[in-house]
Amino acid sequence: MKILFPLLVVIILVGLVFMGVQEANLHLLFGIIIPYVSVTIFILGVIARVVNWSRSPVPFRIPTTCGQQKSLSWIKRDCLENPSNAVGVIGRMALEILTFRSLFRNTQTELKQGPYLVYHEEKLLWLAALAFHWSFLIVVIRHFRLFIEPIPGCLSLLCSLDGFMEIGSPVVFLSGVALLGAVSFLLLRRILSPKISYISLTADYFPLFLIIAIAASGILMRYFVKVDVIDIKAYTLGLLSLHPVIPADVSVIFYIHLFLVCVLLVYIPFSKLMHLGGIFLSPTRNMANNNRLKRHINPWNYPVKVHTYEEYEEHFREKMKQVGIPVEKE
């Protein structure tokens, strides 16, 4: 059920745009209104989520035990895993965001015959996640060749590198193949491993199916069900320069691809895909471990009304004198 429902939703979404464009001729809706609306929801949604997060106070630093913290001068410290200053934090964040450092530490618990409970390193998930995220990033950047004109040299270089194997015509982009391969692995992992399948929810399967559908429709469009890319670039440039024009007769597969991307954009701010922004706000990663080096004041401390001894004595001096309690000031 948890897997069938999201699969069904993606199939219905594809069917929806197929019927809408092919049968009902809703080109204006799927080609112009939905892209604009979804980009707006995406930007505003992400801002709202991040602003909402930023309302939570972070009262103290969370030291993690990944490395020796700064201590006495003769104790070797780990600048990157347990930084005490901003430079170290930037290094740790860069490792986390660019290479998924904490996922690299991933361990797996398994019950072997015997019975033995075995803990072992599980690098395959890290590798697949790295392949998936990096190829997705390259695919997104590569799409900018259809968004901007003239195309800058660095973008052109990226496209050449991506297709440097020169397989077929049009050349196969390696990132597209890597993306579909990695996302399929991440899906199969959830399906085939009973333990992971047990904890997988609709919110895990839906983005996977959606991204598989996006990648598959993109690959279909590039290599198999060909579309006129010149028309499409003219259309995207029109959208982006705010003079939208519906492309003359572009195959329905393009609308399916576009609509699924719009669904993904709208889905991001309301789902776990917000880890896109959330990773930058990981409290155990983005704060220097300087708990004892600097004074950290709890942000929700309110001014406490204090009654000092001087004030106390001032108040009760006469009574204290009467019963013979020594006072500091006569």
Add this chain to the structure above:
Amino acid sequence: MYDKNKIIPGLIIFVGIVAFPFFYNLVTADYKPEPSLDTPVINKMSKKQCVRPKDFMKTEHMKVLHEWRDSVVRYGEREYGVIDGVKYEKSLQKTCMQCHSNKKDFCDRCHTYVDVKPYCWNCHIAPEGKEE
């Protein structure tokens, strides 16, 4: 809001990246390239036609050329067929470029537009341009 000095620049960078194509298109003019058919051979043709219909060629020409290359180089099959009494050979230089002798105004216009760099010209000699 806590950590304003980090959250706000971060959000500005995010919006900047997402809105980058919009800003880029504000300063550049959007246009659609039109490949030119103005060559001496095409101008002389009474019925302007390619080996396949225009719409097919628009999206499939790279596949056609790829198949031609494979069948010529690997199997030595050079004949494409007869269309309206004209025999066509599977050849980029002898067939395609015979009519479309204006590589700059025909091939390159669209290829540059969508950043396609076909490796035809690694082996073939590109025509110099329009013959006067």
